[in-house]
Amino acid sequence: MSNIDQSRRQVLKQLGGTAAAVTLMSFGFRDGLAAEKMTVGAVYVGSRDDYGYNQSHAEAIAAIKKLPFVRVVEEERVPETIAVEKTMQAMIEQDDAKLIFATSFGYFDPYVIKLGKQYPKIRFAHCGGLWTPKDPMNTGSFFGYIDECEYLSGVVAAHVSKTKKLGFIAAKPIPQVLRNINSFTLGAQSVDPSFTTNVIFTGDWSMPVKEAESANSLIDQGCDVITCHVDSPKVIIETAEKRGVYCTGYHVNQSSLAPRGYLTGAEWVWAMPYKILVDAAHEGKPMINFLRGGLKEGFVKMSPYGKAVPEQAKQTADAIKAKMLEGGFTIFKGPLKDNTGKTVIATGVSQDQRDVVLEQMNYLVAGVIGQI
Amino acid sequence: MTEVTESLGWWGLPIAILAGAIRASTPFLLVSLGECITEKSGRINLGLEGVLMMGAMAGYGASLYTGSAWLGVLAAGVVGAALGLLHGILCSLKRVNDIAIGISFMLLGTGLAFFLGKSLIQPQAPTLSSIPFGFWSDSPQIQSALQINPLFLLGIVLAVLLHFAFLRTRWGLRIRIVGDSEDAARAMGFRVVPTRIMATVFGGFLAGVGGSFLSLYYPGSWSEGLSSGQGIMAVALVIFARWEPLRCLWASLLFGAAGALGPAFQAMGLTSGFYLLNALPYVLTLVILILTTAPNRKISGAPGELSLVRQ
Known part of the structure; x- marks a missing residue:
């Protein structure tokens, strides 16, 4: 070779x-x-x-x-x-x-x-x-900053969940994934602090059989809203729909796969940063080394609400979304403890979305059941 | 939409193992039974991973376009059988090595399935329904675990039938003799090459059907990561099962259950070392292969003509 x-x-x-x-x-x-x-x-x-x-x-x-x-x-x-x-x-x-x-x-x-x-x-x-x-x-x-959408998904999930247990199927414990798990959980906890999220790591970006198995295991454990951070959420969304629980999507709009249970989802709008980077190269401007954006900059968006979403959930989520669009909402602020009891963000400290500390996230917040 | 599901706690583990064995074992079972017949006749088809993927893709496509999942299963079987036939004919040519052909079929099958399956990733095809054997239980977990697909039952029946066929029928005897000693088979007037080709066709058919189980039932969707090596693991499983259909059944159940362990432990909150737990089925495969290929030991039960074990 x-x-x-x-x-x-x-x-x-x-x-x-x-x-x-x-x-x-x-x-x-x-x-x-x-x-x-x-x-x-x-x-x-x-x-x-x-x-x-x-x-x-x-x-x-x-x-x-x-x-x-x-x-x-x-x-x-x-x-x-x-x-x-x-x-x-x-x-x-x-x-x-x-x-x-x-x-x-x-x-x-x-x-x-x-x-x-x-x-x-x-x-x-x-x-x-x-x-x-x-x-x-x-x-x-x-x-x-797709974690903004995850936070909103968590808010919506908390309004429909009866067991107060959410399930998250993740590929690998890298900072972006952990940030999504944490934001989703914090969003739900902003509605009711007793919410917990069970996490399963499958180990790789695309493992359809393991993802289906994970969804089933989480549902068996009583999780009634399932979401994920894997490359292709199709199997997970379909499994959740088959088992009659709710789900929130990721990457692209998967609502057609789960007409009953799809609540909302976090979607990318990559064309935005791509255009900026291509234009910079074409015009001979310096390379943009650090390019970030959230809902406000149009890098990410929410899937339209599914029909299972109650009016109150929409109102709560929309109000937070409006603040995010103004740039006046902080997801990660102290006091915040991880799920081993250690304080990860001290009281009075708030980490703005653009804070690069967040991109080195290596913890799961309190209420997440799982280890990295 | 759903009634409140009570948490199972540690009860989740045995249920997950049971459910995993039922849900995830069928592709292993069908592929290994097919390979068992092929290997019993003295040929090895390492290309079943490719056949599995082609079956999964063809089955999903056929189900999508005809609207019938069972026609999808049939299409998958036919595609598998066709690939088996090609493998069988190529290997019957002089100085052709069945292992090399098998590897090329593995690459060809997966590559072709990816290529032809591009447009099948997004659409939702009708999938196979299952029989609710858990109707007696109030627990939604048990009800879900006992959703049994007819293909799984078919696999069990087939394992039992093959077991007796190899032992008791003229047909089974013929395959075994052809696989054990070409000279003896010729002396008895059996036609060696057609027998082997037929055995490979049958193996391909079952592998194709096994693939359709993946795309049409569990996980029930076509994607390029669908197999993650299950076709290869099934071939290893035949060796583990010592070319015995009934042992193939137990081994398949074991592999299916092993795959469920990782997610089940994590769902209960036990996530440390998840890479290790997820690797369990593969570790199992490796251990089996190491144990069975010790160079100074002859594998008991191995067909004598099999290039894999021939000295």
Whole structure:
């Protein structure tokens, strides 16, 4: 296996996805008009149309593709290993990509950082990581404060739950995931402090059988609102609907999968940051190293309320949402204890959404049942 | 919408294990029974992971377009059988290694299923219904655990039938002789190659149906991460079960239950070391393989012609 060349076509062949990959490649002609176009690369960890995270990114790329000065190359199902380095390198060397969107958390350290140093003229926009000034200036991270939507989902969930037990199926205990679990729980507790959230970590971004099994286990334990942070929530939403409990969605609107039980959901609007980053590259402005936004900036949005949501829940959630849109709402403020009893935010301290401390979250708040 | 569900606490564990064994074991069972027949005839089809994925995709697609989940199951079986036939014919050519063909089928099947299944990820196809064996209980947990899919029952019946067929029927004897000694089979006038091809076709059919169980019942949706290696684990399971259909049944139940352990423990709040708990079924596979492939020990019950064990 040592003499594999750098070509990602080769790599893909070995992964068995040749047919799928070939259709995705836009075999570029590099002369004439095409030369004036800027090539933008996008790398996804899962399938582009997974009805979830990767799809939310692919939809933004599809929007970017419509810009007259942009040519797009995409590759899906690229694992968070050395494979992503080869993919990005191939995009730079073979497709002449000038800006690469690396959309999975595990791509950043060390792969994006390493290539950022190697190719100082290429821009690397990573989703979800935390760029710090010691990282190359041509790299950067963008993300949305989706925990605002999770908080609102928690508020709505608390209005319909009878058991006061919520279930959260998560892939990996990384800061963004923990932040969502905590926000969801805090949202519910803002309605009734006795709410608890049971967490199950499945271990990876897409594990359909385990996700279904997790949903069933949580429902068996009495959780009557289920939500998740996995790449493709379809199975979980369907399982919740089948078992007759409520759910809130993630990544994209899944309300059609659960017409009875879908309450609301947290959705991405990636086209917003993508457009900002592509424009900056096109106009030759410096790379934006740290790009964030929430409801206010239009990076995220809520799914429309489902029919099971009572009027009072809508009013409460809408009132909080209005404050968030003004930028006057703080989710994480002291005194806040984690679920081992340790104080994580002292009394009087409030951590604003843009506070990077929140992006290093390594605790589960009191009321979350589970360990990291 | 739902009545208040009482928490089960530690009772959740046995129920989760039972439910997991019932819900998650069927693909293991069907694939391993099919592979059992194939291997008994002296061939190994390592490509069943690919066949499983093709079955899952074809089954979901057929169910979506025809509106009938059972037609989906049939389509999955037919696609599986076709792949089995191709495998069987290719392996019958001279100097073709069945293990290499199997690996290429694994890659081909998954790649093709991903490619053809792109448009099937979002739509919701009609799925298989189950029989509520838990009607006697007031507990929604037990009612849910005892939702039994007909394919699971079919798998159990098939395991028992195959067990007797191998022991008692002329048909079973023929497969065993072909698998144990080609020379003996020829001497007795059995046609070796057609028998093996038929055994592989049957194995492919069952693997395809096993795939449709994944996409049409549990978890009940087509996605690219659907199998997560279950087809490969099922092949390992046949070795673990010593090529015995009834042992395949027990082993499948064990694997299904093992997969439920991780989520069940976590739902009860015991989440430390979840990676380890989640890895349990794979660790089990590994341990089985290590135990059964000690180089200086012959595996008891192994068909003599199987390239996997032939010295």
